[in-house]
Amino acid sequence: MSTFVDVNIVKYLCSCGKRHPVCRLYLCRHCLKLRCGDCVQHEVDTPYCPNCLENMPSAEAKLKKNRCSNCFDCPSCGHTLTTRATSTSVPDPEDPNKTTPKKMYYMVCGFCRWTTRDVGIQDKPVASGGWEDLENKDTKQIFSLLETYEKIAQKEKAEKERKKYVRRRSYLSYAAGMDKYGMVSVAAKRKQGNLANLSIKENEEVSFSMVKPSETVKTFDPLPESIFTEPIQLDKMSTISQRHASADFQPGESSALYPLHKHLLIRRSLRCKECEHNLSKPEFNPISIKFKIQLIALHHIPEIKIFSLPELNLKKECKVVLTLTNPSAYNCSISFLQPDPKEDNFSNAKVELPKHPIVVAQRDDAALYDDGSQGHEAFKDDPSVIAYRKSNKVGFFMKVKPQNPDEDVKLSFLLKHEYRNTAIALPSENQEPQIASLQHQVFINLGPPKKK
Amino acid sequence: MPLLEGLSYSSDKNVIVFEIGAAYTRCGLAGEAGPRCIVPSQVKNKVTGKVEKLWDFETVDQLYENLKDFLFNLYFRHLLVNAKDRRVVICESILCPSAFRDTLAKVLFKHFEASSVLFAVGQVDCLLGLGTHTGLVVDVGYNETVVLPVYEGIPVLKALQCVPLGGKSIHKRIESQLKETGKITTGSKEEEPLSTVPDCLNEEILEDIKVRCCFVTNLQRASQIHKVTLHGEDQSKLPLPPPGVKYPLDGNRLLLVNGGVREHSCEVLFEQDNEQQSISTIILDAIINAPIDMRRDLAENIVIIGGTSMLPGFHDRLCVELYHLLKNNKYQNELSIKLFKFHKLLTKENCACWLGGAMLGALETLPSKSISRDTYLQTGKLPDWCCLSEETEEQEKATARS
Numbered sequence A: 001m002s003t004f005v006d007v008n009i010v011k012y013l014c015s016c017g018k019r020h021p022v023c024r025l026y027l028c029r030h031c032l033k034l035r036c037g038d039c040v041q042h043e044v045d046t047p048y049c050p051n052c053l054e055n056m057p058s059a060e061a062k063l064k065k066n067r068c069s070n071c072f073d074c075p076s077c078g079h080t081l082t083t084r085a086t087s088t089s090v091p092d093p094e095d096p097n098k099t100t101p102k103k104m105y106y107m108v109c110g111f112c113r114w115t116t117r118d119v120g121i122q123d124k125p126v127a128s129g130g131w132e133d134l135e136n137k138d139t140k141q142i143f144s145l146l147e148t149y150e151k152i153a154q155k156e157k158a159e160k161e162r163k164k165y166v167r168r169r170s171y172l173s174y175a176a177g178m179d180k181y182g183m184v185s186v187a188a189k190r191k192q193g194n195l196a197n198l199s200i201k202e203n204e205e206v207s208f209s210m211v212k213p214s215e216t217v218k219t220f221d222p223l224p225e226s227i228f229t230e231p232i233q234l235d236k237m238s239t240i241s242q243r244h245a246s247a248d249f250q251p252g253e254s255s256a257l258y259p260l261h262k263h264l265l266i267r268r269s270l271r272c273k274e275c276e277h278n279l280s281k282p283e284f285n286p287i288s289i290k291f292k293i294q295l296i297a298l299h300h301i302p303e304i305k306i307f308s309l310p311e312l313n314l315k316k317e318c319k320v321v322l323t324l325t326n327p328s329a330y331n332c333s334i335s336f337l338q339p340d341p342k343e344d345n346f347s348n349a350k351v352e353l354p355k356h357p358i359v360v361a362q363r364d365d366a367a368l369y370d371d372g373s374q375g376h377e378a379f380k381d382d383p384s385v386i387a388y389r390k391s392n393k394v395g396f397f398m399k400v401k402p403q404n405p406d407e408d409v410k411l412s413f414l415l416k417h418e419y420r421n422t423a424i425a426l427p428s429e430n431q432e433p434q435i436a437s438l439q440h441q442v443f444i445n446l447g448p449p450k451k452k
Numbered sequence B: 001m002p003l004l005e006g007l008s009y010s011s012d013k014n015v016i017v018f019e020i021g022a023a024y025t026r027c028g029l030a031g032e033a034g035p036r037c038i039v040p041s042q043v044k045n046k047v048t049g050k051v052e053k054l055w056d057f058e059t060v061d062q063l064y065e066n067l068k069d070f071l072f073n074l075y076f077r078h079l080l081v082n083a084k085d086r087r088v089v090i091c092e093s094i095l096c097p098s099a100f101r102d103t104l105a106k107v108l109f110k111h112f113e114a115s116s117v118l119f120a121v122g123q124v125d126c127l128l129g130l131g132t133h134t135g136l137v138v139d140v141g142y143n144e145t146v147v148l149p150v151y152e153g154i155p156v157l158k159a160l161q162c163v164p165l166g167g168k169s170i171h172k173r174i175e176s177q178l179k180e181t182g183k184i185t186t187g188s189k190e191e192e193p194l195s196t197v198p199d200c201l202n203e204e205i206l207e208d209i210k211v212r213c214c215f216v217t218n219l220q221r222a223s224q225i226h227k228v229t230l231h232g233e234d235q236s237k238l239p240l241p242p243p244g245v246k247y248p249l250d251g252n253r254l255l256l257v258n259g260g261v262r263e264h265s266c267e268v269l270f271e272q273d274n275e276q277q278s279i280s281t282i283i284l285d286a287i288i289n290a291p292i293d294m295r296r297d298l299a300e301n302i303v304i305i306g307g308t309s310m311l312p313g314f315h316d317r318l319c320v321e322l323y324h325l326l327k328n329n330k331y332q333n334e335l336s337i338k339l340f341k342f343h344k345l346l347t348k349e350n351c352a353c354w355l356g357g358a359m360l361g362a363l364e365t366l367p368s369k370s371i372s373r374d375t376y377l378q379t380g381k382l383p384d385w386c387c388l389s390e391e392t393e394e395q396e397k398a399t400a401r402s
Helices: A058-063 A139-177 A184-198 A240-245 A365-369 B002-011 B060-079 B098-111 B122-130 B167-181 B203-213 B219-229 B259-269 B279-289 B295-299 B314-326 B329-334 B349-361 B373-379 B389-401
Strands: A010-013 A026-028 A033-035 A040-048 A067-073 A081-091 A099-109 A260-263 A265-272 A278-282 A291-294 A303-308 A318-325 A332-337 A349-352 A358-360 A386-390 A393-402 A409-421 A434-447 B016-020 B024-029 B037-040 B042-044 B051-053 B087-092 B116-121 B135-140 B145-151 B161-163 B183-186 B245-248 B253-257 B302-305
Touching: A010 A303, A026 A278, A040 A058, A040 A278, A040 B060, A067 A081, A139 B122, A139 B349, A240 B037, A240 B203, A265 B060, A303 A434, A318 A358, A349 A409, A358 A393, A393 A409, B016 B060, B016 B349, B024 B060, B024 B349, B037 B060, B042 B060, B060 B098, B087 B098, B087 B122, B087 B349, B098 B116, B098 B373, B116 B122, B116 B349, B122 B135, B122 B145, B122 B302, B122 B349, B135 B279, B135 B295, B145 B279, B145 B295, B161 B279, B167 B203, B167 B259, B203 B245, B203 B259, B219 B259, B219 B314, B279 B295, B279 B314, B279 B329, B302 B314, B302 B349, B314 B329
Parallel strands: B016 B087, B087 B116, B135 B302
Antiparallel strands: A010 A434, A026 A033, A040 A265, A067 A260, A081 A099, A265 A278, A278 A291, A303 A318, A318 A393, A332 A358, A332 A409, A349 A393, A386 A393, A409 A434, B016 B024, B024 B037, B042 B051, B135 B145, B145 B161, B183 B253, B245 B253
């Protein structure tokens, strides 16, 4: 579990220069580089409603302002509203003296018990849909303003274009002024023939009428006298988050809250910014948790975890046991290198790394359920280096000598391993997978040294 | 399916409009009548897990990281659009610090790869939402109140006025008043003064008290209150306070917010400080500082925007107080204005700037007015109204060419 819980202890260096835990990284199979959330391109894949889990085409989502038409959120607490049925009696159309029961529906919040009846919304005869939305009465005025501005903008743009043309014409009139060579008629003909088509018809003024600007008022309504005498009821006043949830109306009182259409979510796909290959692509169906493409680093890069930590005594050699996990389907040989001391400003302890490469067994899902010890004999292990072996994991010793009493003990090293790239090879053509050697810098924070 | 999607993307790419305010951020698409969402301008730090306010940054790098996370959330949680190659309109305050603009531009161009960004001054573009060119824009925000006269679409910078009064100063006033007079009750125990329970107030609670309990009182009562609180008259001369409120702090504690707090806390906006400045005086100061032939037009086109102006009673109080101040000696000699007129917004006060930006973003002229990514990557600079060097350079080049 330490892969996902204490993630900030062991970090890998991303290709963009930032340090991230391995579970937050991706491996681009084409660039063979680690990528983090900041150096990939996020793309919107498919919008879907998180409540009814239905896909919505992005054009439709755009039209509906990214909200589901069937599901609603509680305007008071944000929980999803559920529909409830009641029966009321309505007068029988055939016999006015008799009544017949009729099913009516309203919405209720299961969390804060807000109902559509609280705010005086009529029950509806159909279970889903039929809930009208509030209409913003100023929208019309806003759009008529916008229309006017659009016309002005068009005119402005046209005038700019015309300026280009005017320059040409002035050139022509210059020619006309020098009527020594009888060029006027030629020029005029040419103007009629070619350029007139290009020009904007000057007489045809783009007609627009400026809408009248907004009204001004001289005074505002004063506060009602009751505010000074009557106690206010807090629960009748809406909070600022309730007001902002319906940005168009921002009701000040709870009685004006109106059910909110549920906001859609999206599935994101990730793309390498350099080679533009996909790093992660979810399946189309929002119910599915599978991916079409998923190149998270955890599936490709050997993972380092801290297995056990001895007392970290200053200036003394301490044996730290680290675990190496091989996620790939082949035995992987992993070697350790010291980083360039010039570039390494992280580590503050002396480290003795294993000198020889360590071979880690392949990942075998079946072996997880099998406590057989077949794998062990295959490797000749030096007991001073290897602490234990279990399926695709190896525990190994690393000798650390803390130097600084005031800081956490930190170390960094390079992890070198081979990677069989199956992306380029086609298995149908019996091509051998390309074998690449990858190198990552790992940063480990072992915590504070022991105080004397 | 993917083919159709591709087509719809290329045909019309919606322009994104952001207004990153000091307290709240509004974001949405251009050409719409209101923002898609209003969210607090804060972000949760991924490493420390603490909520950090965007504007409380120590270094530009910290701001860069926070803006990146914040905009990511807006793009992929609220707007659900691809960020790459998209045009963006930013509505900024005229007093927006350069460090913030530059970092924002860097995040948008380099990280999100926006194709162009238009930086629009919110106090000017809000007039677009009204259909007018001239107005005295009073922006009552969170940190400060800015008054900017705009004449025929041109901001009169020399008359720009601002005071550090806004939502934040109300919060501070509520906190100090509660610490003085506030009492806490629990189910069984007697009332205790608030000062015995440390750290039970935070910005969120203070804001909620402001939003749900406080109001701006009328001038008549306010002048009585000012006589007592500022000039040290006897407490008994205070007007009868409105009823108090029992405000639930958590499961078992109630905070008694008395009527005094409800009524007096917003007075911080109108009490004149040591330089005799308040929200209402700077409006008159702005008119005085504007050229004499503009003054009447400005006074008859006052536009009040900004979230703090949504407090109940604010508009009426401001209006009454402006007339009252005219009788003051200082203004009587300098101003001959007899009439103030106020514009009625088509949207809520806190979205007025956003709406103007959304209208700018919907026009065909947007590409010619904004900075394209290519230009930004070449120059690495943003044009700014307060920095004329670039424009003069360009002019020099132009004159050299001709």
